[in-house]
Amino acid sequence: MSHAAPPPVVVPTIAECRRLVTEARASGKSIGFVPTMGALHDGHLRLIDACRRHCGFLVTSIFVNPTQFGPNEDYQRYPRTPDDDHRRCAEGGVDLIFEPTVAEMYPNGPTATFVEVPGLSSVLEGKSRPTHFRGVTTVVAKLFGIVQPDLAAFGRKDFQQLAVIARMVHDLNMPIRLLPVETHREADGLAMSSRNRYLSADQRRAAVVLSRALQTAAEAVASGERSADRVRQDLAQAIELEPLAQLDYAEVADAETLEPLDDLSAGRPAVALVAARFGDTRLIDNTLLPTVTSESSCN
Structure with a gap:
């Protein structure tokens, strides 16, 4: 560069x-x-x-x-x-x-x-x-x-x-x-942010839960999950299982309007977004979800 x-x-x-x-x-x-x-x-x-x-x-x-x-x-x-x-x-x-x-x-x-x-x-x-x-x-x-x-x-x-x-x-x-x-990430998946420097060593290790939860959500959709609410719940649960994470939100939304989605089968671009605190440091992350069509949902 x-x-x-x-x-x-x-x-x-x-x-x-x-x-x-x-x-x-x-x-x-x-x-x-x-x-x-x-x-x-x-x-x-x-x-x-x-x-x-x-x-x-x-x-x-x-x-x-x-x-x-x-x-x-x-x-x-x-x-x-x-x-x-x-x-x-x-x-x-x-x-x-x-x-x-x-x-x-x-x-x-x-x-x-x-x-x-x-x-x-x-x-x-x-x-x-x-x-x-x-x-x-x-x-x-x-x-x-x-x-x-x-x-x-x-x-x-x-x-x-x-x-x-x-x-x-x-x-x-x-x-x-x-x-x-596109988001640039550390080797372990954590999204680069100026606020990452606030994190203690333990908080830094814990913060990887955000990118891992998002990756799991994308894999679930790619494997056939069509319920946005289920993806939303799984995202929240994965983050809440990390003791050092305090969840702010876990959302699945239309990638253009940011309105919450119910069904991922409509063919609209969707995005999963999360925010959580690690001590006094608040971090955000997101990933675009695989686009699902009605045809692919029937296969």
């Missing part, structure tokens, strides 16, 4: 970011964008590499956005590793790092203007974290307005976030193509 290229330019202001992007576009380069909250890991490098292959000028933002954290969440302790982040961006061939302060992004405090996607934002993560997606969509809309990318990459690990942003882009006619990138 390494590229022989100059180190990225790091800018803290909206004006500087816009100027450099405008210059790149004027030179005929298409603009790619990977928004992050920093604490970059190999999963982020997959996003950067995927976007790099489709654009001429690559921008990465590093901004821990306070408006997507609830009052009792981990905003203050969220990992901040700027030197390592800059090194990883350089390895990935990033051209420009936009690293604003909170005051730069919200000069008058949390803005009174916000972007919200009803429906998709109120289930699953939205139910557990009621203000989360309003913060996400507002900051992503602001970043899109600043960077004005042709292409933006997002990971499927945050499946609901990707769905919400895709709806926002569609509904607001934003001229941006979204590039979904």
